[in-house]
Amino acid sequence: MKFQIRDETDKALVISLQHEFMRCDDAFNELVHWTTKFFPDTNPRRASYRAYNSYARFVHHLYEFMMGAINRDRRDTTSIRADEADRLLTREFQKIITRRRAAILEGRAPAWENDISAYPEDVSPSVATEFRRLRNTIIGHAKHERASLSLSDFFQRNHMYLYLLYEDTKWLWLPKKGEFPDLGEITAFSLAVQHSPSIQTSTHSQ
Structure with missing residues (x-):
């Protein structure tokens, strides 16, 4: 569906986008919590499980936020094809990396910035493709591939790009x-559930 900036559809989409990015931020902060304050846990598998879930939610919400943001840029709520999503995400990653490299080369980068060698001149399209496919497998759909998909390998290869996208957006x-x-x-939800018998029973049974 086509829409215009500041019409009712756009206002609703902005609420959804802010909610999605806040969830992304919550997930990232949970990841930091579990990997810095409680890792290793007394049960390493449980700690890894919690860290995995936090990062899976971070990936999921960041991806969904970006799809919604692209829809807003296009003024169209129509679903985005996978090949187009990969192309547009690659373009976003490239813009961020190019800005970082330019700031370093021109002497405008802050003292804490990485060396320019940390940022390749060209972002591989595989980053966006892996981002999309990982999102579908680790949280989007309950697939058998999840048990053998290495989130650790993805993190090592691609986390820098996701983190830069997150940092570039959160302000x-x-x-x-x-x-x-x-x-x-979304923020009216608790009014409907705070006195629910099932919620009260669950709370008292813990």
Whole structure:
């Protein structure tokens, strides 16, 4: 469906995008929590399970946020084909890497910035393809491939690009300090469930 910026569809999409990016941020902070404060756990498998789940949610929400952001750029809610998604994500990764390299070469980079060797001149299209396929397998669909898919290998090869995308985006989409946005039905949810018998029973049984 076609829409215009600031019409009702766009306003609803903006709420969805902010919600999705906040979930992405929550997942990343959980990953930091489990891998720095509680890792290794007394049960290493449990700690790994929790870290895996946090990173899986980070990947999922970042990918979904980007698909929604692309829809907004296009002013169209139509689903994006896989090949087009890969192409557009590659373009976004490339823009970020190019900016980083330019800042280093021109002496504008902060002192904590990596050496330019950390950033390749050209981003391989495989990064976006792996990003999409991983999202589908680790959290999007319950596939048998999940048991043998190495999230560790993906992290080593591609996390830098996802992290840079996350860092490049959060200044715009996360709530400002001390504020929390009104997300409509999303932030109204607790009013419907806080007195639910099933919730109360579950809480008391823990």
